[in-house]
Amino acid sequence: MVDVVGFINDKKEEMVQLLKEIVERESPSTNKELTDLLGSWLAEQFSRLTKGEVTKIENDQYGHHYRAEWGEGKEKLLLLAHFDTVWPEGTLDSKPFRIEDGKAYGPGVFDMKGGIVQGLYALHALEELGKKLNKKIVFLFTSDEEIGSPTSQELIEKEAAGSDRVFVLEPAMGVEGAIKTSRKGVGIFQLQVEGKPAHSGIDPEKGVSAIGELAHQINYLHGLTDLSLGTTVNVGTIHGGTTSNVIAAHAEAEIDLRVKAQSEFDRVIPLIQNLDPINDQTSVEVTGGINRPPLERTEDVQSMYSAARSLASEYLNIELPEKETGGGSDGNFAAQLAPTLDGLGAVGDGAHANHEHLIVKEMPVRSALLALLLMHYGEEKGGYEDE
Ligand SMILES: [Zn+2]
Incomplete structure (x- = not known):
């Protein structure tokens, strides 16, 4: 040798x-x-x-x-x-x-x-x-x-x-x-939030903000991070709204999930996929899934x-x-x-x-x-x- x-x-x-x-x-x-x-x-x-x-x-x-x-x-x-x-x-x-x-x-x-x-x-x-x-x-x-x-x-x-x-x-x-x-294994998800548009000055009570809803969802998602288990959830991009005087009808985000073990995918992926709207006048939809399993x-x-x-x-x-x-x-x-x-x-x-x-x-x-x-x-x- x-x-x-x-x-x-x-x-x-x-x-x-x-x-x-x-x-x-x-x-x-x-x-x-x-x-x-x-x-x-x-x-x-x-x-x-x-x-x-x-x-x-x-x-x-x-x-x-x-x-x-x-x-x-x-x-x-x-x-x-x-x-x-x-x-x-x-x-x-x-x-x-x-x-x-x-x-x-x-x-x-x-x-x-x-x-x-x-x-x-x-x-x-x-x-x-x-x-x-x-x-x-x-x-x-x-x-x-x-x-x-x-x-x-x-x-x-x-x-x-x-x-x-x-x-x-x-x-x-x-x-x-x-x-x-x-x-780590990698999961990639897209989150779409739908609200209801309205003029922010004239009819504020008629609108439901998708951006407001997304903000709550981001806090929840980041709360899923557990460094002791090596699990991280990161909302890496956000987009939403049209102009400052319109209550946003739409907002979206891209989410990166990293885990050390398949068992963490099994635990966390359903939590991400089954997000419930916090304001029930909005709707949320999640797509995506595992990109690479953990080694x-x-x-x-x-x-x-x-x-x-x-x-x-x-x-x-x-x-x-x-x-x-x-x-x-x-x-x-x-x-x-x-x-x-x-x-x-x-x-x-x-x-x-x-x-x-x-x-x-x-x-x-x-x-x-x-x-x-x-x-x-x-x-x-x-x-x-x-x-
Ligand atoms: Zn390489």
Whole structure:
């Protein structure tokens, strides 16, 4: 196993070069032309580095997805990566790829193009060193994670359902590079309130304010937050009314619900869906529901994390902390169907933010960690054994 670590470490400059090339191919989720260009380039890189097979999964709406395979076996291990970013076309002009003080900057470098490079080099090492695993590796490259995975969710779930383990190349958490062993589930709801319009000066007694009703509902909804359980309800947007001298006939709001456990979805969702008007002359209607289920810190997740921590300490001489996050990823979908470990990608900071960067010297370390995990779960002969 030590040979894998050394091999990848020697490839650091190549990895940085590939990182530059992938970051300089912009890929905003909603720009099909650009994501398609990057997708086909990634497929070539996969074939070149791993000699594996790549299949294009056609997509009319967003960029084509790619399903890549390496090795052989009845069972499979699944790697998840998305190659779209939140950054619009032209971001490179103001934020070109650059390295400064050991940090690489550029749109999507941390979320999650760095993770893709690390994943490719983990498989490159296994291929070049002639490692034979008893499971096939399936590497999914998807194009629409940053907009909620509308066209890839089904594909991810189908692959995860048939997989022995799932590894998600989303960024690690914090500069200490923690593995994400718990991700909150996300619910999104729309609330519509109808009142009765009237002139606020001439006939105030004839109107019923939808805005007044919405204000009460917001207080109630925010009161559902229970930080001790990790449950939060946030009314994130409100709209309503027409002009200041009209009692508002209509108001609406968008609600974000986050929970750590499915049991909290079961408890809180009915409270949101069955809101009663406080003023019975108004009506309220709620639509929406679960967007991503929670990735819970199950025994499976804990055992994968402790395998990763042991490998990291034994072969890479690093401590590998774990953390929970309120953000969702495709790991949330996969975790419902197979044991899933998330946050195995780049170490750095600033996902979706102006200071987005990754720490260059961590790239070969995390790439090697992934290779070691694949060997561990793929039972490479003479490999790491559980104590
Ligand atoms: Zn991401």
